[in-house]
Amino acid sequence: MPTHDMTAARGEPxxxxxxxxxxxxxxxxxxxxxxxxxxxxxxxxYFTAYNEAPGPRPRALVRPRSVDDVSRTLxxxxxxxxxxxxxxxxxxxxxxxxxxxxxxVLSMERFTGIESIDVSAGTITVRAGTPLQTVQExxxxxxxxxxxxxxxxxxxQIGGAIATNAGGTRAIRFGMMRExxxxxxxxxxxxxxxxxMSRMLKNNTGYDLKQLFIGSEGTLGIITRxxxxxxxxxxxxxxAMCRVADYATVVRLWERMxxxxxxxxxxxxxxxxxxxxxxxxxxxxxxxxxxxxxAVLIEYATxxxxxxxxxxxxxxxxxxxxxxxxxxAALATSQRQARDMWLLREGLAIDALPNLVNFxxxxxxxxxxxxxxxxxxxxQARWPGIVSLFFGHIGDGNVHIGVSLVELNNTLAxxxxxxxxxxxxxxxxxxxxxxxIGVLKRPYLSCTRSDxxxxxxxxxxxxxxxxxxxxxxxxx
Amino acid sequence: MPTHDMTAARGEPxxxxxxxxxxxxxxxxxxxxxxxxxxxxxxxxYFTAYNEAPGPRPRALVRPRSVDDVSRTLxxxxxxxxxxxxxxxxxxxxxxxxxxxxxxVLSMERFTGIESIDVSAGTITVRAGTPLQTVQExxxxxxxxxxxxxxxxxxxQIGGAIATNAGGTRAIRFGMMRExxxxxxxxxxxxxxxxxMSRMLKNNTGYDLKQLFIGSEGTLGIITRxxxxxxxxxxxxxxAMCRVADYATVVRLWERMxxxxxxxxxxxxxxxxxxxxxxxxxxxxxxxxxxxxxAVLIEYATxxxxxxxxxxxxxxxxxxxxxxxxxxAALATSQRQARDMWLLREGLAIDALPNLVNFxxxxxxxxxxxxxxxxxxxxQARWPGIVSLFFGHIGDGNVHIGVSLVELNNTLAxxxxxxxxxxxxxxxxxxxxxxxIGVLKRPYLSCTRSDxxxxxxxxxxxxxxxxxxxxxxxxx
Numbered sequence: 001m002p003t004h005d006m007t008a009a010r011g012e013p014x015x016x017x018x019x020x021x022x023x024x025x026x027x028x029x030x031x032x033x034x035x036x037x038x039x040x041x042x043x044x045x046y047f048t049a050y051n052e053a054p055g056p057r058p059r060a061l062v063r064p065r066s067v068d069d070v071s072r073t074l075x076x077x078x079x080x081x082x083x084x085x086x087x088x089x090x091x092x093x094x095x096x097x098x099x100x101x102x103x104x105v106l107s108m109e110r111f112t113g114i115e116s117i118d119v120s121a122g123t124i125t126v127r128a129g130t131p132l133q134t135v136q137e138x139x140x141x142x143x144x145x146x147x148x149x150x151x152x153x154x155x156x157q158i159g160g161a162i163a164t165n166a167g168g169t170r171a172i173r174f175g176m177m178r179e180x181x182x183x184x185x186x187x188x189x190x191x192x193x194x195x196x197m198s199r200m201l202k203n204n205t206g207y208d209l210k211q212l213f214i215g216s217e218g219t220l221g222i223i224t225r226x227x228x229x230x231x232x233x234x235x236x237x238x239x240a241m242c243r244v245a246d247y248a249t250v251v252r253l254w255e256r257m258x259x260x261x262x263x264x265x266x267x268x269x270x271x272x273x274x275x276x277x278x279x280x281x282x283x284x285x286x287x288x289x290x291x292x293x294x295a296v297l298i299e300y301a302t303x304x305x306x307x308x309x310x311x312x313x314x315x316x317x318x319x320x321x322x323x324x325x326x327x328x329a330a331l332a333t334s335q336r337q338a339r340d341m342w343l344l345r346e347g348l349a350i351d352a353l354p355n356l357v358n359f360x361x362x363x364x365x366x367x368x369x370x371x372x373x374x375x376x377x378x379x380q381a382r383w384p385g386i387v388s389l390f391f392g393h394i395g396d397g398n399v400h401i402g403v404s405l406v407e408l409n410n411t412l413a414x415x416x417x418x419x420x421x422x423x424x425x426x427x428x429x430x431x432x433x434x435x436x437i438g439v440l441k442r443p444y445l446s447c448t449r450s451d452x453x454x455x456x457x458x459x460x461x462x463x464x465x466x467x468x469x470x471x472x473x474x475x476x
Numbered sequence: 477m478p479t480h481d482m483t484a485a486r487g488e489p490x491x492x493x494x495x496x497x498x499x500x501x502x503x504x505x506x507x508x509x510x511x512x513x514x515x516x517x518x519x520x521x522y523f524t525a526y527n528e529a530p531g532p533r534p535r536a537l538v539r540p541r542s543v544d545d546v547s548r549t550l551x552x553x554x555x556x557x558x559x560x561x562x563x564x565x566x567x568x569x570x571x572x573x574x575x576x577x578x579x580x581v582l583s584m585e586r587f588t589g590i591e592s593i594d595v596s597a598g599t600i601t602v603r604a605g606t607p608l609q610t611v612q613e614x615x616x617x618x619x620x621x622x623x624x625x626x627x628x629x630x631x632x633q634i635g636g637a638i639a640t641n642a643g644g645t646r647a648i649r650f651g652m653m654r655e656x657x658x659x660x661x662x663x664x665x666x667x668x669x670x671x672x673m674s675r676m677l678k679n680n681t682g683y684d685l686k687q688l689f690i691g692s693e694g695t696l697g698i699i700t701r702x703x704x705x706x707x708x709x710x711x712x713x714x715x716a717m718c719r720v721a722d723y724a725t726v727v728r729l730w731e732r733m734x735x736x737x738x739x740x741x742x743x744x745x746x747x748x749x750x751x752x753x754x755x756x757x758x759x760x761x762x763x764x765x766x767x768x769x770x771a772v773l774i775e776y777a778t779x780x781x782x783x784x785x786x787x788x789x790x791x792x793x794x795x796x797x798x799x800x801x802x803x804x805a806a807l808a809t810s811q812r813q814a815r816d817m818w819l820l821r822e823g824l825a826i827d828a829l830p831n832l833v834n835f836x837x838x839x840x841x842x843x844x845x846x847x848x849x850x851x852x853x854x855x856q857a858r859w860p861g862i863v864s865l866f867f868g869h870i871g872d873g874n875v876h877i878g879v880s881l882v883e884l885n886n887t888l889a890x891x892x893x894x895x896x897x898x899x900x901x902x903x904x905x906x907x908x909x910x911x912x913i914g915v916l917k918r919p920y921l922s923c924t925r926s927d928x929x930x931x932x933x934x935x936x937x938x939x940x941x942x943x944x945x946x947x948x949x950x951x952x
Contacts, residue, residue, distance in 0.1 A: 120727050120842030121873060122734070167678050176678060179655060194928045200838040201872035202643050202652060202909040204691055205917075205924040206951050207933045211687035215680055232735040251596045258598070259708040259779040261737050303735040305795070319781070362676040366596030396677035397597060433678040441681075448681045452670045456940075457683045463939035475682050 023059050023082055023104065030076050035069055037061040046087065046105050049095055058085070058099040062106045067185065067193055067224045073106060074222065074469075075191030083469050086218040088160020089131065091152035093358065094438025096217045097160065100473050106222065108159050115225070117142045122230040123182060123199045128159025128223050135228065144230035145303070147174030151346055159223045165215030167434030169265045169299075172258070172395035174231060176434065177214065183227030184210035186220075189465040199227050212464070217436050218471040220464045237264060237301035238309035239338035240317055241287045243328040244294045247369030253325045254365065254395055257298060260316055262309075265299035267345050270372060270390035273402075280349035284340045287330035297345045347402070350389055355408035357416055359401040361424050362433035368392075368399050375423045379403065382419055398433035414443075421447040437475045445476070499535050499558055499580065506552050511545055513537040522563065522581050525571055534561070534575040538582045543661065543669055543700045549582060550698065550945075551667030559945050562694040564636020565607065567628035569834065570914025572693045572950050573636065579948075582698065584635050590614045591701070598706040599658060599675045604635025604699050611704065620706035621779070623650030627822055635699045641691030643910030645741045645775075648734070648871035650707060652910065653690065659703030660686035662696075665941040675703050688940070693912050694947040696940045708779035713740060714789040715814035717763045718796075719804040720770045723845030729801045730841065730871055733774060736792055738785075741775035743821050746848060746866035749878075756825040760816045763806035773821045823878070826865055831884035833892055835877040837900050838909035844868075844875050851899045855879065858895055874909035890919075897923040913951045921952070 027036040042061045048054040059082075064070045077084050087097045087107040099105050112129035119142060126135055132146075133153040139146040148161065150168030160166075162184070167176045174180070183197035196209050213221045244250045250268050257263050269277070274295040278286035288295075300313040310331065317329045332338035350356060363371050372390045379386045383405060392399035401420065405412060421431050425447040432441055432448075445454060457476055461468075503512040518537045524530040535558075540546045553560050563573045563583040575581050588605035595618060602611055608622075609629040615622040624637065626644030636642075638660070643652045650656070659673035672685050689697045720726050726744050733739050745753070750771040754762035764771075776789040786807065793805045808814035826832060839847050848866045855862045859881060868875035877896065881888060897907050901923040908917055908924075921930060933952055937944075 118840055118842065120731060121840035165680050171678060192928050194932055195926065196929055199840045200906055202647060202838050202874045203906040204641050204910055204912045205906050205908045206913055206921055207692050207936060208687065209929060209932055211684065216683050255596060259781060261779060303737055305735060362678050364594055364597035364675045366594065398678045430676055430679040430681050432681045434680055436680045437682055445682055450671065452668050453672055453685060456670055456685055459939050460683060463935050
């Protein structure tokens with residue numbers, strides 16, 4: 001069994017790993033040279049996170065072409081005690097899909113494609129390596145909309161999106177990935193294929209095993225295929241940006257807008273975030289000056305035949321204006337304008353801030369205003385003048401925070417994490433709304449989960465992966 | 477440790493159980509006489525299923541007033557190896573909440589009530605013993621609608637509805653119970669309280685433990701409290717009954733109606749079902765003669781301000797009529813008429829059929845027509861002239877079947893089950909859409925779940941309940 005340092009984060013290949021060649025050979029002999037790439041030949045993209053230096057070079061890269069390939073890989077790794085990291089599109093932000101020292105990578109990129117679409121039931125059957133956007137486009141072509149959308153749609157894979165229970169901007173309407181999954185197939189640590197490819201919305205026959213694999217970041221099994229729920233096709237959306245006086249009024253606006261069943265997105269930008277992106281997003285003219293107040297992006301899209309989305313959203317906004325909830329509103333009159341509003345909200349501009357650290361937390365919607373105040377105060381108390389920008393999908397309680405420190409090293413990064421998570425913990429929130437735990441948030445899991453919960457998670461992990469070969473060092 | 481016969485179904489108290497008094501005494505000494513009722517004093521309703529002879533008398537009845545009472549009960553039972561059946565409102569149809577020989581009953585009826593409502597986040601925190609209708613009424617009073625509704629609303633308890641992942645008539649719009657649960661608290665077999673009372677829609681911090689307890693029928697833990705999602709308040713619904721030529725057209729009508737985001741229910745009645753209930757439901761005038769074709773009940777309800785539900789549904793129906801999908805339609809013009817349509821659909825009239833056996837299966841929506849034909853053919857082949865009536869929530873693939881045999885005994889009942897489930901299995905459907913497995917469907921679990929799935933279920937059961945004290949003999 002190879003030496004496996006669960007605490008190792010990054011570094012060069014472990015020179016002490018004398019059996020490295022053996023792993024390559026064993027894998028090639030089991031799966032063939034087409035499926036397995038030797039350590040020295042692995043392209044750095046398989047071990048380099050976005051905007052980071054390369055991590056440890058994996059011992060081997062396995063790129064299965066079938067479920068059976070996945071099964072045989074795991075059966076072999078189980079026998080040898082060889083840890084495996086399943087890899088999707090590598091768009092996660094918690095570094096959950098990168099190898100730690102001495103691990104092999106199992107990339108699902110070749111097991112890809114739509115297997116079938118059932119129009120009457122409204123389901124699509126897909127392979128894990130299929131990019132989200134391919135699923136969205138296949139759904140559209142068949143007269144449907146897929147319920148999850150997020151910025152990384154072109155690169156992220158459906159298997160990774162399920163393994164991390166991805167959220168995105170439409171969760172208030174359609175839920176997260178978990179709510180899209182009707183059936184799932186996964187391979188257990190010992191290579192057993194557990195196929196629960198139900199195509200029904202209702203199926204109460206014993207334990208709902210798919211739930212084990214959704215959101216557990218590849219630590220309990222490797223997802224190979226899924227049956228996903230499709231939604232009736234949405235016509236072109238209407239998009240608007242509103243100026244709102246304060247967070248309490250943002251909440252009142254949300255309480256009113258959520259009653260409109262076709263509101264797809266409700267995204268809030270705190271004043272300092274809006275000011276920053278408004279003046280730093282190239283080629284985008286912010287719809288109104290952001291000197292004061294919050295900006296709220298609202299998207300409305302309906303599948304109802306014959307409904308004019310723009311007219312409906314306009315009426316909703318007029319109504320909210322009358323009620324004194326909105327100070328100003330801009331309704332996009334072109335796709336370009338709508339795209340610009342989204343560019344502001346996506347806030348890629350803040351990536352240019354020095355030493356940016358991103359947070360992704362959740363609290364009950366009504367408490368996010370107080371949270372932001374307390375969090376900012378705690379940061380200012382420790383680092384006077386620190387830049388912290390708040391924005392997010394507040395309808396589902398999720399806020400993102402971009403924090404920029406003048407100076408950053410591992411000790412300061414840890415102190416920054418602890419400062420933010422202490423406020424989250426004190427207010428009973430969650431330290432990861434949609435990005436998962438991975439490696440980066442693992443030290444802070446106990447800020448959100450109790451000893452009893454973590455102990456039960458460990459019990460599940462031990463039951464499903466007794467040799468700890470599935471993505472060890474992640475989550476737990 | 478008491479002798480526990482996992483295969484025992486019904487009968488008188490086991491005279492061989494010499495330590496019966498000891499269990500009573502141990503429980504009373506741990507919890508007090510207020511919480512524990514001795515075997516001889518237990519009211520028969522705690523061990524008598526609807527329309528059945530009394531089952532075995534439990535060794536004791538525990539009615540906790542707190543989470544701590546539940547915890548201490550389980551810790552003691554774990555120590556003594558004493559099996560426990562958690563009990564809600566006893567409205568389940570798979571006999572999952574009744575004691576087998578030698579068990580004690582833990583009824584949640586005293587741990588009841590709404591703990592809080594968060595209007596901004598749209599959540600309600602409730603105790604397991606709270607009746608569904610109480611939750612619905614509290615939601616309405618706070619300006620919301622609860623997403624699940626079903627016939628037993630007045631008696632069934634929220635804990636039982638979660639433990640069985642109840643479905644009902646609004647699943648096409650809001651999902652089953654699983655999709656309503658944001659946070660959950662449960663007590664493990666050893667008495668550990670695992671509290672995951674998240675109030676956020678998005679929370680990806682490690683394994684989603686609540687999923688273990690939802691739908692596992694009390695075999696992995698006992699649910700004590702929950703945070704449930706609320707939906708914007710729906711205005712009064714509009715209800716209509718349509719006559720549709722055949723099942724293929726019912727599916728086309730469904731494909732059209734599901735695009736209207738506020739359709740809450742879409743219920744189909746096969747011709748023979750509609751004929752039967754139309755002529756056997758007292759005081760109800762069927763909206764049209766059911767000589768031919770299917771009857772479809774459609775309910776539309778919206779939270780959108782200023783929308784006239786009846787007008788909208790009428791327009792949808794006119795549109796479907798134009799498209800040739802509907803032969804005739806009746807729009808309810810009073811609450812009484814709407815209630816009558818639901819009375820027909822609920823079909824209590826069929827309870828009067830001799831030796832009625834109910835089935836609750838699911839298949840992809842488009843395949844239910846073929847399924848009904850094959851199922852009826854298989855039944856007629858074995859029992860010429862047999863009455864089998866099909867109806868259900870076809871939008872989510874769920875169909876119920878009422879079968880009436882001239883003669884019924886255990887052997888024939890088993891043969892009947894096998895006849896129906898063989899067709900379900902052959903077509904890749906599920907033998908329990910919403911009623912769960914309990915005791916009644918346990919012998920047939922393998923019709924729907926593979927060996928690998930059942931083996932994984934057993935692994936979970938062993939990890940969470942190694943002494944098999946939690947509702948043994950149910951599900952697995």
